[in-house]
Amino acid sequence: MLRHAEPVMGTVFSITVRDPGPGTPAVLARIAERLHRIDAVFSIYRADSDISRLDRGEIVLADCDPEVRAVLAACREVAAETDGYFTERPDGRLDPSGWVKGWAVERASALLRASGARQYCVSGGGDVQSAGGPWRVGIADPRRPGLLAAVLAGHDLAVATSGTAERGAHIHDPHTGRPAEGLASLTLVGAPGTGIARTDAWATAAFAMGPDRALAWATRRAGIEALAVLPDGSKRWTTGLPGHFPASGPADWRAAVG
Amino acid sequence: MRRAVVTSAATAAGVVLLLSLKPHEAAGPTPVIGTGSGSGTDVSQPSAAQPSAGTGAAPGSSAGSSAAPAPSGSAAPSGATRKVSGNTVNTRYGPVQVQVTLAGSRITAVDVVKYPNSERRDREINSSALPVLNQEAISAQSAHIDVVSGATYTSDGYVRSLQSALDRAKG
Numbered sequence: 217m218l219r220h221a222e223p224v225m226g227t228v229f230s231i232t233v234r235d236p237g238p239g240t241p242a243v244l245a246r247i248a249e250r251l252h253r254i255d256a257v258f259s260i261y262r263a264d265s266d267i268s269r270l271d272r273g274e275i276v277l278a279d280c281d282p283e284v285r286a287v288l289a290a291c292r293e294v295a296a297e298t299d300g301y302f303t304e305r306p307d308g309r310l311d312p313s314g315w316v317k318g319w320a321v322e323r324a325s326a327l328l329r330a331s332g333a334r335q336y337c338v339s340g341g342g343d344v345q346s347a348g349g350p351w352r353v354g355i356a357d358p359r360r361p362g363l364l365a366a367v368l369a370g371h372d373l374a375v376a377t378s379g380t381a382e383r384g385a386h387i388h389d390p391h392t393g394r395p396a397e398g399l400a401s402l403t404l405v406g407a408p409g410t411g412i413a414r415t416d417a418w419a420t421a422a423f424a425m426g427p428d429r430a431l432a433w434a435t436r437r438a439g440i441e442a443l444a445v446l447p448d449g450s451k452r453w454t455t456g457l458p459g460h461f462p463a464s465g466p467a468d469w470r471a472a473v474g
Numbered sequence: 475m476r477r478a479v480v481t482s483a484a485t486a487a488g489v490v491l492l493l494s495l496k497p498h499e500a501a502g503p504t505p506v507i508g509t510g511s512g513s514g515t516d517v518s519q520p521s522a523a524q525p526s527a528g529t530g531a532a533p534g535s536s537a538g539s540s541a542a543p544a545p546s547g548s549a550a551p552s553g554a555t556r557k558v559s560g561n562t563v564n565t566r567y568g569p570v571q572v573q574v575t576l577a578g579s580r581i582t583a584v585d586v587v588k589y590p591n592s593e594r595r596d597r598e599i600n601s602s603a604l605p606v607l608n609q610e611a612i613s614a615q616s617a618h619i620d621v622v623s624g625a626t627y628t629s630d631g632y633v634r635s636l637q638s639a640l641d642r643a644k645g
Binding site for chain 2: 219221223226227228230232317337339340341342343344346351352353354355356358361362363364367375376377378379380381382383401403
């Protein structure tokens, strides 16, 4: 097993490969390079990134890295899919980060796959794409750092969590402009094929929706299950979520809580 | 289209998983384990705002306080509703059989259709199928996890995170 942690995009990407080959270390280096390149193009914290310059009107879309156009198009798709609860202008300025981080995880996954790996897991600061498996994914307890609120397990899962635990109330309801309320964290699990970019962007949108709307929305959408942790610690979830629980069930859970 | 096809396959896998579970080991919290007849568990009505979302009660609430919403046609307009029964599984409480209701490819309900006869055993099963999601938080050390999903940490936050501990432990 090979593990690599890469600080980039203001967070840390963690990569685990269970079936490394002789070329895996080199692939991990290429992935790191790719992630830093994505950051250089899309970061809102770099004055010279394409996104910053585009936002200031110094360049037009045609001058940007070709991936900028694709990313902004994806953001608009997600906005439409989430009734406008996702936006590429969350604080008034151009900021596609809500799509870019998960998309960067997908790009890292694609490089691993192209290298021949079939058993790997990539986390972009807590948004997870796994391949092969089963992988056991702990859902961080938003109220008790270091503990877990749930454990999921499965193959080829995308798991994304939005919440206030790490960076405060940073998600705003685009319809009101006010910080989203009603949730401590919102986790979405995407079935194989959904992809972490979409799952992650949807989780951001669902967090902005608040618990009632988020669960109803996730219930309507095929291939997505949701776990909501409310500020008082109580939990709500979509009916299909238990399908992602570890196969060994509560026996497993009792060991876990013991 | 691609997503729909893959989803269907995943859901089928979920069905296999659920059907293969022994009920006393079922990870299913009350929302998906139907309470069966005569078990005395309270099943509340789902509210209109959450047509088929399970509702977990706060810790300390009784086992039966979560809703087991009935599947409704409107929840899944894209497919017919059908029920699939699993094999009867012998548990230490006796034979148990589960039935999954599907709307299209989506699981809308899982019911235990065959219980051991004893009412006491019913209760025993139900108590051991307590909503696991309502348990106290789980220690990561004993949960044997590979990775953690949580709100995005900063680089500083990472240092204190479970993920960082995992990366160090197995690196």
